Amino acid sequence: MSDVHAIGPEHSVPPAMIARAATLAGGGAWRCELAGERLGWTHGVYGLFGIDPGVRVERPEIVGLYEDESRETMERVRSAAILSGSAFTFDAAIRAVTGERRWMRVWGEVESRDGRAVALNGFKQDVTRQRAELEQLRARAERDPLTGLGNRATFEARFLDLPDPASAGIGALVLLDLDGFKQVNDRYGHDAGDACLRSFAMRLWDTLGDAALIARLGGDEFAALLPHGPMLPRARLIARVIPLLASPVAWQGKLVHFGVSAGIAAAQGSPESCFAAADAALYAAKRAGRNQVRIASAGPAAAPPHFASVPARETLYARHGNTHRK
Structure with missing residues (x-):
């Protein structure tokens, strides 16, 4: 007998369980409402940026934590997604408020109403270790x-x-x-x-x-x-x-x-x-x-x-x- 059970509408997953699973995966969910650019994060995203959960975060301050090249990539991809309504993903290098350099992988999709983009929703995952391992493999191959x-x-x-x-x-x-x-x-x-x-x-x-x-x-x-x-x-x-x-x-x-x-x-x-x-x-x-x-x-x-x-x-x-x- 299989130990895997489908979860139907009558057995919805509690939001706390979803947030905990995301944190264990090294990341969390995020949301940005385009009118006013208000941000919403789960605990995993706060941890990724080195910010205490619950602290109010403003998008200009968070964008400033991106390294220059990654910031340009993020803004370009974000603008294209809003115009096209398509999903997106990219890797970005950031400096956490602690000063630590980290890599994160960002997934996102556009939420639209009446044909107009109103918000972005997605997931951010810490891939610092994976990037370091990739760099080590590349260095061994090139040196x-x-x-x-x-x-x-x-x-x-x-x-x-x-x-x-x-x-x-x-x-x-x-x-x-x-x-x-x-x-x-x-x-x-x-x-x-x-x-x-x-x-x-x-x-x-x-x-x-x-x-x-x-x-x-x-x-x-x-x-x-x-x-x-x-x-x-x-x-x-x-x-x-x-x-x-x-x-x-x-x-x-x-x-x-x-x-x-x-x-x-x-x-x-x-x-x-x-x-x-x-x-x-x-x-x-x-x-x-x-x-x-x-x-x-x-x-x-x-x-x-x-x-x-x-x-x-x-x-x-x-x-x-x-x-x-x-």
Whole structure:
């Protein structure tokens, strides 16, 4: 026999039970009468905003608790619903009166009389924890777990997938590679190599703080997307900080040494051609010796044909499948 029973008109749910269920769900019901914009809340909504139940709430004050972008979204969605008479839902970030930042999910519908909207009724639920969990999942998907920088997928999405990097505010691509990293792993072990990668990543972040993205592409290769600006000063800056980036890392009482090479290319043309030019400049820097920086020459000859003919993704996958370029 089923333990589930239908509730008919003769067994209506008490309002207190409904309010309690809403509070347990992390939210509550709300109502806004459009004439005068008078608000009505259950206890759950008061708790969401950090306001004592029963306190008279005025809509202008409550709207002021929304963060700017969420406030704009709320007003836009609300106005469209009143005009169309349709139901709506959106997520909004607020600052409770306690100062705590919270996320809530808002559902609403329009109450009309004689074809005219007179009130909005709905439900608000605290989704702060769910949003935090979503952000954590997104961060794990977008970041390299060893260094905390962006990963290769993020680099592809934010650079290689762009139709025109320059129009997206990207002025240059820098590719960097650790010299002698294989010898570090062979001599000291992979834990020491990981320590070098983490230290290098932190130094790179501190040095190129204005970069739109700093990512580890795989192995010992990194990339930075720089904003618009003259190329020569950029190259000189990187050349000046190379000794810092390549300074030895302390590991179990020893100093582990490695070098750094860098290739820079202006974000001109397609992402593929820019990557090929920066890659060619990086190889030129490595051929010139440890701790060198090279700028890709402008124009069609920026990269030799054998670089330009290989798509950037294939280059990255081939390079960092299970091998490292040293």
